[in-house]
Amino acid sequence: MLKKNLILHSFILYMVFFSNILGAADLTNLTPSEVNSGLGKDAIIIDIRTPQEWQKTGIIPGSHPLSFFDPNGKYNTQQWLAEVQKLQSTPDQEIILVCHSGGRSGRVGTLLSEKLNMSNVSHLQNGITGWLKEQRPTEKACTPTQTC
Structure with missing residues (x-):
């Protein structure tokens, strides 16, 4: 019985200390x-x-406009990730997400990091609002359906 308890406690300690790695x-x-x-x-x-x-605020210079949610708030993760992969030079390249105030990019980033185990995902806290509040530059968004 003592041996079983020792093994159980060792396993619990292992999970507590190493679960972040796994x-x-x-x-x-x-x-x-x-x-x-x-x-x-x-x-x-x-x-x-x-x-x-x-169109309203512009985008961060050098960023890529790629909507995650459709007008109804729905999304297709696989389709969106396929578009992201076209932008990546390597599968583990860092991705920084931007939205209006940090809420959507936080949710999408959490989905990517926790549910899809993507390890190199960050987001701009306070979104483009925080960027503009610091008077940082933006540029016009060029999309496939719009010429710049």
Whole structure:
């Protein structure tokens, strides 16, 4: 009985201390300064807002407009990921998500990191609103259906 308890306690301690290694990565919240420092690097910045939102505020220079949700709030994760993969140079390339205020990008980032076990996903906390509040630049969004 003592041996069984010792094994059980050892297993529990193992799970407590090493579950972070085995589990999904946590979503990282980035400030506008941190996103700005990633602009010239290997990270892919993806703006998941709607085309109407891109038109209203513009997008972060160098980012990729790629809506996650349709106008009814529905999404097709596989189709969206297929588009993301076209942008990636490697499967583990860092992805930084942007939305209006950080809510949607946080939910999408959590979905990607916890449910799909993607390890290199971050999002801009406070979204484009925080970016604009710091008077950071934007550019016009060019999409396949719109010429710039």
